[in-house]
Structures are given as C-alpha cells and as structure tokens.
Amino acid sequence: MRSGASPRWIEVAVESHPEAVEAVSEILDRVGYGGIAVDVPTDAERPHVVKAYIEYDHRARFKVRRVKEAIGHLRAFGLGPVGEVAVRRIADEDWLEAWKAQFSPVRIGPFYIRPSWSAAREDGIEIVLDPGMAFGTGLHPTTRQCLEAVGELELAGRSVLDMGTGSGILAIAAAKKGATQVIAADIDPLAVRAAVDNARRNNVTIEVVEGSFDAVSGGCDLVLANLVADVIVPNAARLAELLDHGTLVCAGIVADKERATIDALVAQGLHLTDRDQQGDWVRLTLVPEYILDHDLIAP
Numbered sequence: 001m002r003s004g005a006s007p008r009w010i011e012v013a014v015e016s017h018p019e020a021v022e023a024v025s026e027i028l029d030r031v032g033y034g035g036i037a038v039d040v041p042t043d044a045e046r047p048h049v050v051k052a053y054i055e056y057d058h059r060a061r062f063k064v065r066r067v068k069e070a071i072g073h074l075r076a077f078g079l080g081p082v083g084e085v086a087v088r089r090i091a092d093e094d095w096l097e098a099w100k101a102q103f104s105p106v107r108i109g110p111f112y113i114r115p116s117w118s119a120a121r122e123d124g125i126e127i128v129l130d131p132g133m134a135f136g137t138g139l140h141p142t143t144r145q146c147l148e149a150v151g152e153l154e155l156a157g158r159s160v161l162d163m164g165t166g167s168g169i170l171a172i173a174a175a176k177k178g179a180t181q182v183i184a185a186d187i188d189p190l191a192v193r194a195a196v197d198n199a200r201r202n203n204v205t206i207e208v209v210e211g212s213f214d215a216v217s218g219g220c221d222l223v224l225a226n227l228v229a230d231v232i233v234p235n236a237a238r239l240a241e242l243l244d245h246g247t248l249v250c251a252g253i254v255a256d257k258e259r260a261t262i263d264a265l266v267a268q269g270l271h272l273t274d275r276d277q278q279g280d281w282v283r284l285t286l287v288p289e290y291i292l293d294h295d296l297i298a299p
C-alpha cells in the first residue's frame with residue numbers, strides 16, 4: 001500500500017444460503033466495523049451475501065484468517081451452501097459509500113423505509129431505521145410480505161400485537177397507520193433494545209416486551225407473527241386466543257410447511273382469508289370463524 005494514501009478498509013463478503021445467513025452474520029459481526037450487512041436477493045434462487053468491513057491495520061490479516069477458519073467450520077456442519085470468503089481492499093471514501101449503499105431506501109406498499117442519513121420524502125408513510133443486526137438481516141421477503149399486509153389493513157384506533165418484532169419494523173408500521181395500542185414482543189433482548197430505539201426514532205408509542213406468548217394478553221384486533229412454522233404450529237391455540245374479533249397475519253412459513261400450519265390454525269377455529277407467496281415464503285391471513293360475516297378488517 002502506498003504511504004500517504006487514505007486509510008483503507010477491507011470488505012469481507014460471503015455468499016450464503018438463507019439457512020446459513022444467521023450463522024455467517026454472527027461470524028462476520030465479531031470482526032466487522034459497525035456491524036454487518038446482508039444483501040437479500042429479489043430472486044429466491046440466488047444466495048444472500050453477508051458483508052462486513054474491517055479496518056486495514058496490523059490486525060486485519062488475523063481477523064480475516066479468523067473469519068476464514070470459522071466459515072470453514074460452518075461448511076463442515078453442512079449448514080446450507082456457504083461460498084468462499086471474498087476479500088477486497090477499498091479506499092476510505094468508498095467505504096462509507098459502500099456501507100451506506102447497503103441500506104438504500106425502499107418502498108413497500110404505502111411505506112417508505114429509509115436509513116436516517118438518506119433524505120426524507122414527502123410521499124409515503126415513512127419508517128426510519130438505522131443499521132445494526134436488526135436492519136442487517138432487515139428487509140427479508142417475509143418482512144416485505146408483512147408490511148404489504150399491514151399497508152392494506154384499516155388500523156386507525158386498533159390494537160396490534162407484533163410477536164417476534166425483531167427491529168420493531170412491523171409494530172412501527174402499524175402505529176404509523178394509526179393503531180393506538182401496539183405491543184411488540186421478542187425473546188431476544190437485542191431485538192427488544194433495537195425495537196425500543198427504532199420506536200423512539202420514529203416518534204411512535206409502542207410497548208416492547210421481552211418474552212413470548214406467555215408474556216402478552218389477548219384482545220387484539222391484529223396479531224402479526226413473522227415467525228417460522230415451527231413456532232407458529234405449537235402456538236396455534238395461543239394465537240387464536242389472542243385475537244378478539246381480529247385478524248392474524250402469519251409469515252416466515254416455508255412452502256412445504258404451509259399445509260401443516262394451515263391445519264393447525266384451522267383446528268383452532270380460524271379461517272384462511274388470504275395467502276401470498278414470494279419465492280419459498282408463504283404469508284397467511286386468517287380470521288376467527290365467528291366474524292366471517294362482519295367486522296372484517298382484512299381485505
């Protein structure tokens with residue numbers, strides 16, 4: 001490297017199967033400066049790319065080696081295909097741009113989701129999020145599907161429960177659409193912290209609870225559950241109980257678990273009113289049988 005040049009950064013990028021994204025993110029987060037970013041492909045067949053930036057100093061080589069070793073171990077576990085560790089050096093001024101480019105604003109339904117540094121826009125219901133693990137794995141197809149559903153519902157004055165809130169994005173979207181009582185729950189303390197910060201950043205009032213189904217009480221007009229089928233199915237009875245003449249939107253269900261998920265929810269007296277699939281991901285909307293003829297807030 002030429003002396004006098006601006007300090008340089010190293011970008012470490014790993015192509016990863018969706019199932020391995022979390023594990024790869026954890027590895028890169030140990031060495032990355034300011035967290036990690038995940039490029040989520042629009043085409044479900046393409047791999048995700050997890051990226052981190054490392055300062056180019058005397059420890060950089062050691063950090064890259066640690067990443068390579070840990071990714072090697074992950075491969076040995078056979079946790080879905082994980083690509084080679086791609087390493088490239090980038091100039092300081094490019095780094096900031098490269099980093100920010102990971103979080104470009106996105107429009108989903110009526111919502112305009114942007115990082116705090118990008119310019120505000122007049123149109124759309126704005127949601128401001130900053131990076132961190134929560135945004136890093138952020139706009140996953142399942143999150144998009146839920147945002148689209150929230151965008152279509154009439155929520156003014158309604159009560160909403162967001163189970164598995166992550167960054168809080170769905171709870172914030174509901175509050176911005178006029179829901180007056182919004183509870184967001186997550187078992188992960190990091191998610192709870194991110195959701196509290198993001199609610200404040202968006203000037204909305206959300207009650208954030210650390211915990212799961214046993215930590216919340218019922219009577220909701222809308223329950224959002226962007227959780228995997230393996231969490232939804234065993235909690236089907238609880239999900240049905242939480243609704244009071246309300247609507248349940250479940251997502252994060254991989255296509256081959258759709259049947260079992262529907263069966264479990266229908267067995268609890270719920271009726272399927274809408275279904276959406278993006279790639280391998282299915283979103284289901286259900287309402288209790290007893291409100292089929294009236295009070296329907298789902299489209």
Ligand code: SAH
Pocket residue numbers: 138142143146163164165166167168169170185186187188191211212213226227231
């Ligand atoms: N709602 C967000 C995040 C979805 S990721 C979005 O749509 O983008 C799923 C979240 O559910 C994670 O934050 C995870 O910590 C949480 N979670 C997983 N199992 C849970 C459970 N049994 N109860 C509550 N939260 C759970």
